[in-house]
Structure formats: C-alpha cells, structure tokens
Amino acid sequence: MWKNQLRLWQIGLVERLERNLGRPLKPDELGDLLWNPLAQTLTVEGSLLRELRRESVMPNVFRSSCRPPPVRVSPRRIDVSNGR
Numbered sequence: 001m002w003k004n005q006l007r008l009w010q011i012g013l014v015e016r017l018e019r020n021l022g023r024p025l026k027p028d029e030l031g032d033l034l035w036n037p038l039a040q041t042l043t044v045e046g047s048l049l050r051e052l053r054r055e056s057v058m059p060n061v062f063r064s065s066c067r068p069p070p071v072r073v074s075p076r077r078i079d080v081s082n083g084r
Helices: 008-021 027-032 047-052
Strands: 034-036 039-045 062-063
Touching: 008 034, 008 039, 027 039, 027 047, 039 047
Parallel strands: none
Antiparallel strands: 034 039, 039 062
C-alpha cells in the first residue's frame, strides 16, 4: 500500500485527513497532497480541498504534532557604551 512509503508524521496527517473526509484516501487523490518536510505539514489542494470545504473542514493545511518545537532565541544586549 502507498502508506508504507510515508514517514510516521505523514501517516498521522493522512489519517487525520481521512477522519475529516470520513473515508480513506484513494491512490489517484495523492496528487492533491503537498508535503513540506521541514515544517512537517500537509497541504490539500484540488478536488480534495473542495470536498473538505463541503464537509465544513476549513483548514487545508494539517500540521504534525511530532515536529520539533521552534528554537527560541533570546535577544542579546549589545553594549555600545565603550565604543566597541
């Protein structure tokens, strides 16, 4: 099956999409899925997006909950008092 080729975070997003659709994805619908591996997101387009809208599922981007947390950078204070 085509799901065997997906990573764990992708499988979770496909399963969430299928729950929202109320049915399993068909292999010919895979062209309506756009993957962003850096952000670990799935964007739905085309006929699948129209179907999601009919089902009143508003977002077309599904985000993985297993992605790493964003890196927080604390601002550095620059000391310019001594001319350096």
